[in-house]
Amino acid sequence: MSGVIEVREFGGPEVLRPAEVPDPEPGPDSVVVAAAVADVLFIDTAIRAGRATQWFPVRPPYVPGTAVAGTVRAAGPEVDASLIGQRVVAQTGGGGGTGGYAERAVVTAGQLVPVPDGVSLADAIGVKSDGATALGLMAATGVRPGDWVLVLGAAGGLGLLLTQLARAAGGHVVAALRLSGATAAEQKAARVRAAGAEAVIDYSDPGWAGRVTAVTGGCGPAVVFDGVGGSLGVAAFAITAGGGRFSAHGAPSGGFAPVDRGDAARRGITVQGIEQVQFPPGVHEKLTAQALAEVAAGRLRPVIGQTYPLAQAADAHRGLEARTAVGKTLLIIDEEAA
Secondary structure, eight states: OEEEEEESSSOSGGGEEEEEEOOOOOOTTEEEEEEEEEEEOHHHHHHHHTOOTTTOOOOSSBOOOSEEEEEEEEEOTTSOGGGTTOEEEEEOSSTTOOOSSBSEEEEEGGGEEEOOTTOOHHHHHHTTTHHHHHHHHHHHHTOOTTOEEEEETTTBHHHHHHHHHHHHTTOEEEEEEOOTTOTTHHHHHHHHHHTTOSEEEETTSTTHHHHHHHHTTTSOOSEEEESSOHHHHHHHHHTOOTTOEEEEOOOTTSSOOOOOHHHHHHHTOEEEOGGGGSOOTTHHHHHHHHHHHHHHTTSOOOOEEEEEEGGGHHHHHHHHHTTOOOBEEEEESOTTTO
8 A cells, every 4th residue: 555645526626535545557668667756746736726627627526736856666567567666857747657756656668767876756847847948948949149038937946947048047036026925035035036036026016017117227128937827927918028928837826817919910929828838748757868868968947945845735836826835846755765
């Protein structure tokens, strides 16, 4: 038997309940990973609450989680047995696999990405989802040296990686995040500055968009990474520079930013949505391997802000929903291996 977190009905964090289930067996083209650490994303909270049914087909009962890092313990008959014993990071929940909030996760062999020597499993899971997404977003928007780049939701795991990558590309980063009333306000501001942000702006301040325009010399940001959506995304689009690039990929505010495509065309702004990071098979794994190589070389640093034991997954969700989390939130399943 092995431990999992189950969701038997949509609802608040309290529906995340520890359970014991029989150890899973790999399918013909799958492996069983002994998980050391699991990713926790804001989208996990929306799925759990039943707010994302239009985008994700997940229905209770289910085991949440989109990715794990650990060691391959068993392989199906169509899988290379030499994978057993390898440290890997993998996407979960697809192709008949299980979710990631589990001591043992079944994943298809094609979704495995080896973890380089010298990279911890915690750091590997720190770039599994967000690192691949950040690299995809950077390629899609084409940040150039000298560009002013606005990162909405900059204190999250993805926002901090985008800040690092945009700065490395020669961009000037304005980090926008919620600071007013946040218990971790100083920590958030310090983390985004350490990641390379030149300006930190509180988007709970009604005049925040005007401050961004002022910081950028009155022209507005050439690139906007909108990881928040809703009215904040709309306000960010309104100040995007003519000829700029606007990525509306985030929706934790309750929905993606409803951008006026006609206005975008008149201003010469390229608008991209969530589809740009809905990668076809193989691409996500390729980007994950690229992100891991950047971590191994010391050029990319996932920021792990808080960790929880598997049994406390509900507390991890509460922290994300309360906006107190900074950087990545992880579930530590095997502390020694992580």
